[in-house]
Amino acid sequence: MAVMTYREALNLALREEMRRDPDVFVIGEEVGLYEGAYKVTQGLLKEFGPKRIVDTPIAESGFTGVGIGAAMVGLRPVVEMMTFNFALLALDQIVNSAAKLNYMSGGQYNVPIVIRGPGGPAHQLAAQHSQSMEVYFYHVPGLKVVRPSTPMDAKGLLKSAIRDDNPVIFIESETLYNVKGEVSEDPDFLVPLGQAAVRREGTDVTVIAYMGMMYRAMEAAEELAKDGISVEIVDPRTLQPLDTETIIRSVRKTHRAVVVEAGAGFAGMGSEIATEITEEAFDDLDAPVARVTGAQAPMPYARSLERLKTPTKEKIADAIRQVCYANGSR
Amino acid sequence: MAKTMTQKAAPGLGLDADLARKLLRDMILIRRFEEKAAEAYALGKIGGFLHLSIGEEAVAAGATSALRPDDYAISTYREHGHCLVKGSDPRRVMAELFGRIDGLSKGKGGSMHLFDKEHNFLGGHAIVGAHLPLAAGVGFAIKYRGGDQVIVCYFGDGAVPEGEFHEALNLASLWKLPVVWICENNRYAMGTSLERALAQTEIYKFGQTYGIPCEPVDGMDVLVVRDAVARAVDRARHDKTPTLLEARTYRFRGHSMRDPAGAVYRTKEEVEREKLRDPILLFRDRALKAGVLSEDDAKKIEKDVNDLVDEAVAFAEASPEPEPSELFTDIFKEPA
Numbered sequence: 001m002a003v004m005t006y007r008e009a010l011n012l013a014l015r016e017e018m019r020r021d022p023d024v025f026v027i028g029e030e031v032g033l034y035e036g037a038y039k040v041t042q043g044l045l046k047e048f049g050p051k052r053i054v055d056t057p058i059a060e061s062g063f064t065g066v067g068i069g070a071a072m073v074g075l076r077p078v079v080e081m082m083t084f085n086f087a088l089l090a091l092d093q094i095v096n097s098a099a100k101l102n103y104m105s106g107g108q109y110n111v112p113i114v115i116r117g118p119g120g121p122a123h124q125l126a127a128q129h130s131q132s133m134e135v136y137f138y139h140v141p142g143l144k145v146v147r148p149s150t151p152m153d154a155k156g157l158l159k160s161a162i163r164d165d166n167p168v169i170f171i172e173s174e175t176l177y178n179v180k181g182e183v184s185e186d187p188d189f190l191v192p193l194g195q196a197a198v199r200r201e202g203t204d205v206t207v208i209a210y211m212g213m214m215y216r217a218m219e220a221a222e223e224l225a226k227d228g229i230s231v232e233i234v235d236p237r238t239l240q241p242l243d244t245e246t247i248i249r250s251v252r253k254t255h256r257a258v259v260v261e262a263g264a265g266f267a268g269m270g271s272e273i274a275t276e277i278t279e280e281a282f283d284d285l286d287a288p289v290a291r292v293t294g295a296q297a298p299m300p301y302a303r304s305l306e307r308l309k310t311p312t313k314e315k316i317a318d319a320i321r322q323v324c325y326a327n328g329s330r
Numbered sequence: 331m332a333k334t335m336t337q338k339a340a341p342g343l344g345l346d347a348d349l350a351r352k353l354l355r356d357m358i359l360i361r362r363f364e365e366k367a368a369e370a371y372a373l374g375k376i377g378g379f380l381h382l383s384i385g386e387e388a389v390a391a392g393a394t395s396a397l398r399p400d401d402y403a404i405s406t407y408r409e410h411g412h413c414l415v416k417g418s419d420p421r422r423v424m425a426e427l428f429g430r431i432d433g434l435s436k437g438k439g440g441s442m443h444l445f446d447k448e449h450n451f452l453g454g455h456a457i458v459g460a461h462l463p464l465a466a467g468v469g470f471a472i473k474y475r476g477g478d479q480v481i482v483c484y485f486g487d488g489a490v491p492e493g494e495f496h497e498a499l500n501l502a503s504l505w506k507l508p509v510v511w512i513c514e515n516n517r518y519a520m521g522t523s524l525e526r527a528l529a530q531t532e533i534y535k536f537g538q539t540y541g542i543p544c545e546p547v548d549g550m551d552v553l554v555v556r557d558a559v560a561r562a563v564d565r566a567r568h569d570k571t572p573t574l575l576e577a578r579t580y581r582f583r584g585h586s587m588r589d590p591a592g593a594v595y596r597t598k599e600e601v602e603r604e605k606l607r608d609p610i611l612l613f614r615d616r617a618l619k620a621g622v623l624s625e626d627d628a629k630k631i632e633k634d635v636n637d638l639v640d641e642a643v644a645f646a647e648a649s650p651e652p653e654p655s656e657l658f659t660d661i662f663k664e665p666a
Contacts, residue, residue, distance in 0.1 A: 064463070066467035072468065106660055110663035166663055
C-alpha cells in the first residue's frame with residue numbers, strides 16, 4: 001500500500017496495464033506532449049513513446065471511432081476525453097458503434113475499449129463543462145459505466161475496465177484528482193466491475209452516493225451521528241451493471257433510503273435506484289425513498305448560483321432526517 | 331487472383347479467363363442475390379429496410395478483386411454486394427436478411443448489419459459516415475502491429491457532407507494509415523442530389539485537400555475500378571498511403587425498397603439512360619468480343635449463380651428463427 005492521489009492512482013493503473021499488455025494504448029487530445037489536460041497521463045509519453053501515447057487533433061468523433069475500429073480488430077484502446085462533456089461529440093460512435101457492434105454482429109466483433117476522463121460539477125466551469133454525463137450512457141445496453149470515488153477504486157476499476165472485453169465508460173472528476181488515499185501497488189490488484197462498496201456502516205438509514213456526493217454524504221453522516229442517527233453509505237462504484245444486491249441488502253437492514261446525485265434529478269440515477277428499492281424492498285421500507293439531486297437547471301457560472309445547483313451536505317442531512325422522521329425532533 | 335494488377339485496362343482487356351469469369355460471376359451474384367432479396371421482401375419474408383446496390387456491382391467486384399483475403403473491408407447499409415464478394419456464404423447472408431439463426435449475425439443484424447469475421451468483413455454500418463473513423467482505426471491497428479494488410483472503406487456520396495468523412499480522411503492522412511477510401515458516388519443521397527448537398531461535387535478533390543492520392547473512376551467499368559483500387563492498395567500496403575477514389579456509379583433501383591420507383595427526385599429518362607451502361611452487360615459484351623469468355627461460359631456462370639441464389643433462399647427459409655434466449659446473448663462478450 002502507498003498513499004497517493006486519485007490522479008496518481010489512475011496514472012499507475014495506465015502504466016501497469018500498458019506494461020502488461022502491448023495492445024493497450026492511450027489516445028486523445030493532449031495526452032502525450034502536454035501530458036494530459038489534467039495530467040493523468042503525465043510521463044506516459046516518455047515511458048511508452050508516441051506509438052502508444054497518441055496525441056490527436058480536436059476530433060472527438062474521429063478519434064473515438066479510431067479507437068473503436070482498432071478495438072474491433074483486437075487492440076485495447078484507452079480513449080481520453082479531455083472532459084466528458086466533449087463525449088457528446090462522439091456520442092454516436094459510443095452509442096451506435098461501440099455499444100452495438102458485438103450484438104449486431106452476433107458476437108463476432110466485441111469492442112474492448114475504455115473511454116475515460118473527468119465529468120460532473122467542478123468549480124465555476126459553467127454550463128458546458130459541468131455535466132454529470134453518466135446519464136447519457138448507462139441507459140444504453142452494451143455499455144458499462146464506472147464512477148470511481150476513491151484513489152483505490154480509481155486504480156482497481158480502471159485496470160478492470162482495461163481488461164474487460166467490452167466498452168467501458170469511465171468517468172472521473174476534476175474535484176477528486178487531488179484526493180489522497182491508500183492505493184495497492186500490487187499490479188494484480190483489481191476492483192471488479194459491478195460491485196458496490198459500503199463506505200460506512202450504519203443501522204438507521206442507507207445513503208446511496210458516489211463521487212463528490214459520497215464525500216458530502218460522509219460529512220453529513222458524521223454530523224448526524226452526533227444526533228444519534230446511524231447512517232450507512234453505499235457507493236455503487238459501477239452504475240452499469242449496478243450492484244442492486246448490495247443496495248437492497250443495506251435497505252433491508254436500515255429500512256430507509258436516500259439517493260444522492262450531482263446531476264439534474266429528472267430520470268437520473270436516483271430515479272433508477274429509488275425504483276429498484278421500491279420494487280425489491282417495498283415492504284422493508286419505513287419511509288418513502290428520498291432523492292437529493294442537482295437542480296433541474298444548467299450549471300450557472302456565478303458562485304452564488306452554483307452553490308444552489310449542486311446538493312450540499314446540509315441538503316443531504318435534511319433528507320436523511322426527513323426519512324428518519326427526525327426533523328428537529330431528535 | 332490475389333495479385334494486384336497495376337496496368338490500365340487495355341482494349342483487349344488484358345485479363346485471363348479465370349479473372350474474367352470471377353468478375354462476371356461476382357457481379358451477377360450480387361445482382362441475382364438482390365433481385366431474390368427484393369422478391370422475398372415483397373413477400374414479407376424480409377423486413378425493415380432493404381437497400382439494393384443493383385447497378386453498382388462493378389465497384390464491389392472490381393475493388394475486392396484487388397484485395398488479398400486477409401485484407402479488410404467495411405461498408406454502409408448498402409453492403410450485400412461488398413459482403414458477398416468478400417467471400418461470405420450467400421446462404422448465411424440470405425439467412426441474415428430473413429432474420430434467422432444461421433445468418434451471419436444469428437439474425438440480430440439484418441440487411442444493414444452484415445458482419446463476417448472469417449472473411450474480414452467489418453460490417454454493415456447504418457449511421458451515415460460513422461464507419462469512416464472505424465476504418466481509420468483498423469488502419470491504425472494494422473500499422474500498430476506492423477502488418478501489411480489494407481482496409482477498403484466503402485461509403486456513399488451522402489457521407490461526404492458529414493463531419494466524420496473529414497475527420498477520418500484527415501486522421502488517415504495525418505497518420506499515414508493503410509486505408510483505401512472508395513466513395514460510391516451514385517449521385518443521390520436518398521433523394522438529395524449531389525448538387526443539392528455539396529459545395530464541391532467533384533468528390534475526389536477532397537483527397538487533394540487532405541494531401542492524398544485521389545482520382546475519379548468510372549464505377550460502371552469493373553476493370554477500371556479494379557485497376558484504380560489495385561494501385562491504391564499497392565500504395566497502402568507498401569508505404570501506408572491512403573487514397574480517395576470516387577467511383578462514379580448509379581443505382582438502378584430506389585434508395586430502399588420503400589422507394590421503389592425513385593422517380594420523384596430523378597427522371598425516368600435519366601434512369602433508363604443510365605441502364606444503358608449496365609456494368610454487367612458492359613463487361614459481358616467486352617469479354618465476349620475480346621474472346622476471353624464464350625457465350626457458353628457466360629451462360630454457365632448465370633446458371634451456377636441462379637442455382638446458388640436459389641439454394642441461399644431455400645437455406646434461409648429452412649433456418650429457424652432465433653430462440654428467445656438470444657435476445658440477451660451478445661450484449662456483452664463474456665469472459666472465456
